[in-house]
Amino acid sequence: MSGMRKGGIAIYNWLERRLGLGQPARAAAVHEVPSSTSSWWYVFGSAATVILGLQVVTGILLALVYTPSASHAWSSLQFLDNNIQLGWFLRALHGWGSDFMIAIVVIHMAQVFLFGAYKFPRELTWIVGVFLLLLTLGMAFTGQVLRFDQDSYWGLGIGASILSRVPIIGGSLVDLMLGGPIIAGPTLTRFFALHVFIVPGILLVLVGLHLWMVLRLGINEWPMPGRIVSRATYAQEYSTLTKETGIPFVPDAAWKDAIFAAAIMLAVIACALFFGPFGPTGQPDPTIIQTAPKPDFAFLWIFAVLAYLPPNLETPVLFIAPIVIIGTMLLLPLVAGEGEKHWSRRPVAVLMIAIIAVTLGVLTRLGMYTPWSPIMDAWTSDPIPTAYLHDRTPLEREGAIVFQNKQCRDCHSIGGEGGLRGPALDSIATRMTEDQIIRQVLQGGGNMPAYGNSLSPSETTALVRFLTTLRGNDLAPAIDASRHMALSGKLPSTMPNGR
Amino acid sequence: MTPSEPTPQSDSASQGRQAIPQEPASARSARQSRRAFLFKLSLLANGAVGAVLAVPIIGYLLGPALKKSSRYDSWIALGPIGDFPENETRLVNFRNPITTSWDGQTGDIPCWVRRVSGNTFQVFAINCAHLGCPVRWFAQSKLFLCPCHGGAYYADGSRASGPPERGLFEYDHKIIANTLMIRVGEMPTLAQHACAEPPLRRLDGSTNLVSIEKPKPGGVSCQG
Numbered sequence: 001m002s003g004m005r006k007g008g009i010a011i012y013n014w015l016e017r018r019l020g021l022g023q024p025a026r027a028a029a030v031h032e033v034p035s036s037t038s039s040w041w042y043v044f045g046s047a048a049t050v051i052l053g054l055q056v057v058t059g060i061l062l063a064l065v066y067t068p069s070a071s072h073a074w075s076s077l078q079f080l081d082n083n084i085q086l087g088w089f090l091r092a093l094h095g096w097g098s099d100f101m102i103a104i105v106v107i108h109m110a111q112v113f114l115f116g117a118y119k120f121p122r123e124l125t126w127i128v129g130v131f132l133l134l135l136t137l138g139m140a141f142t143g144q145v146l147r148f149d150q151d152s153y154w155g156l157g158i159g160a161s162i163l164s165r166v167p168i169i170g171g172s173l174v175d176l177m178l179g180g181p182i183i184a185g186p187t188l189t190r191f192f193a194l195h196v197f198i199v200p201g202i203l204l205v206l207v208g209l210h211l212w213m214v215l216r217l218g219i220n221e222w223p224m225p226g227r228i229v230s231r232a233t234y235a236q237e238y239s240t241l242t243k244e245t246g247i248p249f250v251p252d253a254a255w256k257d258a259i260f261a262a263a264i265m266l267a268v269i270a271c272a273l274f275f276g277p278f279g280p281t282g283q284p285d286p287t288i289i290q291t292a293p294k295p296d297f298a299f300l301w302i303f304a305v306l307a308y309l310p311p312n313l314e315t316p317v318l319f320i321a322p323i324v325i326i327g328t329m330l331l332l333p334l335v336a337g338e339g340e341k342h343w344s345r346r347p348v349a350v351l352m353i354a355i356i357a358v359t360l361g362v363l364t365r366l367g368m369y370t371p372w373s374p375i376m377d378a379w380t381s382d383p384i385p386t387a388y389l390h391d392r393t394p395l396e397r398e399g400a401i402v403f404q405n406k407q408c409r410d411c412h413s414i415g416g417e418g419g420l421r422g423p424a425l426d427s428i429a430t431r432m433t434e435d436q437i438i439r440q441v442l443q444g445g446g447n448m449p450a451y452g453n454s455l456s457p458s459e460t461t462a463l464v465r466f467l468t469t470l471r472g473n474d475l476a477p478a479i480d481a482s483r484h485m486a487l488s489g490k491l492p493s494t495m496p497n498g499r
Numbered sequence: 500m501t502p503s504e505p506t507p508q509s510d511s512a513s514q515g516r517q518a519i520p521q522e523p524a525s526a527r528s529a530r531q532s533r534r535a536f537l538f539k540l541s542l543l544a545n546g547a548v549g550a551v552l553a554v555p556i557i558g559y560l561l562g563p564a565l566k567k568s569s570r571y572d573s574w575i576a577l578g579p580i581g582d583f584p585e586n587e588t589r590l591v592n593f594r595n596p597i598t599t600s601w602d603g604q605t606g607d608i609p610c611w612v613r614r615v616s617g618n619t620f621q622v623f624a625i626n627c628a629h630l631g632c633p634v635r636w637f638a639q640s641k642l643f644l645c646p647c648h649g650g651a652y653y654a655d656g657s658r659a660s661g662p663p664e665r666g667l668f669e670y671d672h673k674i675i676a677n678t679l680m681i682r683v684g685e686m687p688t689l690a691q692h693a694c695a696e697p698p699l700r701r702l703d704g705s706t707n708l709v710s711i712e713k714p715k716p717g718g719v720s721c722q723g
Binding site (some may be wrong): 036069070071072081099110153157158160161162163165166170171172173175176178179180181182183185186271283284285287289290291292294303304307309310311312314315333340372373374376379397406408410414421444446447449450451453455 | 528543560561563564565566571590592595597598599601602603604605606607608609610624625626629630631632633634636637639640641642646647648649651653654659661662663664687689690714721
């Protein structure tokens with residue numbers, strides 16, 4: 001036993017004499033950190049690094065089988081899922097790892113922001129971190145493209161359409177992105193190169209820099225209200241703090257990182273096991289148009305923003321907003337490099353985090369059920385509630401058939417079934433008079449197309465008669481006050497109850 | 500190198516280095532300046548080599564963007580006009596004229612063919628003018644609807660509602676010997692067709708009011 005041990009030490013010494021890496025690595029591991037940083041709040045960065053390792057390993061393993069060819073990528077994913085031993089599990093790990101990585105990176109960013117960690121002297125660490133966030137999102141987008149299915153195909157179409165809006169050079173940018181005139185083989189190979197070589201290469205180099213700066217400058221101490229960061233005194237204060245309360249990073253602080261990383265890995269494994277891999281959805285065949293493309297989870301909020309921007313603002317916002325957002329993040333430490341670190345003394349920072357979190361949350365939720373999208377088959381599949389057909393005249397029932405046939409339900413719900421693009425029509429007659437309904441149907445307006453060209457006069461009459469019967473829980477119908485006045489010849493002041 | 504753990508080799512090496520007789524300072528600096536010059540020269544040489552190498556690399560990278568988009572386009576046959584009943588809009592697939600042999604299904608592109616009457620046709624791209632998603636034709640309500648963000652277009656392709664800022668993209672078409680031909684090749688985007696669609700809503704769609712009212716270039720006329 002002791003002989004084996006001696007042999008091991010001898011081998012280590014032989015290597016160490018030539019490599020000389022063990023000593024600095026040990027020094028880095030046991031370097032002193034302020035004891036306040038041994039906290040469960042300081043575990044997200046290391047967890048993100050561990051997941052990055054998982055992504056590298058699972059990515060390489062998937063590359064053993066995946067075929068980056070437009071004609072075969074989709075079937076090679078099917079092959080991975082169904083024919084390769086545990087191929088589905090590797091795909092699931094890589095997919096869930098990606099979602100977890102984005103989540104952890106975002107949480108890490110919010111935490112260091114709230115703890116003022118971007119202030120002097122760690123400005124560059126933050127700036128590199130911003131690029132790491134962008135690269136992580138870049139990995140997510142290019143990874144979604146490699147899952148070459150319907151969503152991926154039309155996602156590329158969305159990307160190309162956004163790029164095409166760039167003034168002057170838009171067309172050239174689209175050609176560069178697609179690698180040819182259409183979304184096809186050359187498009188997939190260039191996204192393969194981006195996802196497998198270019199983006200991860202830059203990502204790993206920047207992670208190295210990021211970690212190097214954390215070691216060199218020391219981990220951000222736990223902020224205290226009133227402890228002001230100033231360029232003149234900070235280095236001295238930090239070294240005093242470390243001297244007074246210092247503990248070796250390994251093992252005194254690192255065990256929390258290790259436990260959290262293990263928990264996160266277990267969570268990724270559990271999700272992969274229970275929920276399985278993402279897609280692939282339908283084949284990347286553009287002639288199959290019965291599809292409702294949607295981006296992956298991390299980009300749903302952008303999908304929602306694109307639905308709500310007014311047409312004439314869309315192009316400017318698409319290009320100005322990212323510059324402003326990314327520019328603000330990059331400039332933040334240079335503008336606010338000194339001062340208070342503690343969140344209780346930075347109400348604007350806390351408010352910003354809250355607003356951003358709520359905004360992203362709401363937009364993502366909207367992106368999950370896309371209320372702006374017509375439900376393309378609602379008119380064939382959802383029945384009109386029988387209550388809405390009771391005690392109706394033949395003309396009104398005819399109107400219900402027109403309502404169904406003219407595909408109104410793709411955008412309007414009735415009885416809780418149908419699209420959400422337009423308002424629900426269960427009580428439309430309490431909000432609009434017959435004349436207003438006729439005008440709205442024939443001429444459109446707001447977000448509604450005009451149907452004057454696709455409805456015959458008799459169809460219009462029947463449809464509007466049906467709609468005027470929809471008064472919710474037997475509420476009073478909308479009336480035209482001026483008509484009443486015209487008929488009765490009385491002034492409004494003499495009318496009781498406005499009727 | 501680990502300063503805290505000196506090894507016998509490194510000790511002897513440093514002793515050996517010290518054993519070399521020191522040159523006079525003036526001679527060393529003279530040689531240094533010559534070496535420094537040669538080093539700068541080598542940097543210059545490598546910079547030149549790098550620049551020479553960069554030209555083909557950048558040319559290779561920018562290749563797809565430098566190609567004129569008109570060179571992608573060519574006329575292809577969609578089929579005899581008898582295949583398209585009047586007053587109907589049908590989905591037709593074609594093989595893109597430019598493909599690679601590994602494009603697979605992605606080389607098959609659909610389009611909407613509307614035969615207004617006689618020899619009057621309209622051929623619409625499948626891609627929504629908003630963000631390129633596939634629009635679907637609803638014959639009863641006479642609308643094209645987009646599943647992504649709810650863009651809607653009338654039968655003649657003009658914008659009806661939703662986020663698109665213009666009508667559907669149209670392919671050039673002509674009829675030769677009773678065959679409908681269209682000019683295709685590149686995925687239609689706002690970059691090539693910033694604003695071809697007229698601002699007028701043509702409700703009947705058969706008459707071309709636009710030929711009288713020239714469509715104005717620029718963003719303003721794109722608004723529906």
